[in-house]
Amino acid sequence: MSIMPELPEVQNVCLGLTTTVVGQSVTRVTVRRRDIVRGPSRPTNMLRGYTLTRIDRLGKQIALVGQSPNHRNNPGTSGKTAHSPPCICIHLGMTGSLRFYPKDKPHKPDIHTHIIWHLNNGGRLAFRDPRRFGGLWTFDSVSALHEIRWSKLGEDALTITPSKLHAKLQHTRRAIKSALLDQATLAGLGNIYVDELLFGCGIHPLRLGCDVSRQETQRLVRQMRALLAKAIRLGGSTLRDYVDTTGRSGGFQYLHQVYGRSAQPCPRCGQPLACTTVSGRTTVYCEKCQP
């Protein structure tokens, strides 16, 4: 089973990028597949000539924020848009990865390596995505990213408050699982964590969103933060000893109590876990523990 980039994985990618590419400037960009750059894409020229100043994240989406090298020497000659830094938004989709290769580490791009940023320290950042569900969007400014793209997303799963989530859930008659998967409700949850979360909270995936009480929502948010935080920590540790298969699979199993365990005994009551489809997604749950 390969790593699925949901919020915790994306967060770890961001942490990695912060320590490797932030502060570096982009000397050259190789676009090996043009169609992986979606939407109107000419303006930022893929950040060539810019310095990467920071990495932002909302839900599962990553933003590489650039800054013109002469920005400091040339402040405020015209309107604010002139100095709003350009950025690139990256979604890893199902199989996307963003990997940094230091100067001395060789890197042989294969057919699935779509974009390579060459950095001034000799390092390279490579976007690879075999299945190509992921993609990349360029923006003139961070504010454009927020207005055009991130405004459609709900609050980040790590920071949303119980009352905000409850307000969103209250006026929907969709299944709770569908609502939680919808990035417009809150950003960051995917199929795996939604199943785990609902199991952890003892909530049936088909319960109506508006039937989830304030107290249950509180439990949901509390559990969600704990789950994501744990996964982030674990991701960090699995990255360190990536080659150690046993350590990695052990952590993986610990996190997944229901996902991928259809018909296996419920970790809480022992009854075989049920499997169904909700919003077109495989859904595993316990009929007894999630009434």
Next chain:
DNA sequence: CCTTAATCCTGGAAGC
């Protein structure tokens, strides 16, 4: 409003 289905795509698993 809401759901379902189709679409995109490839690698891995299962079946024969």
Next chain:
DNA sequence: TGCTTCCAGGATTAAG
């Protein structure tokens, strides 16, 4: 063993 088939998944779109 090698071939075929199926299926997973997120987001978007169209259709019911």
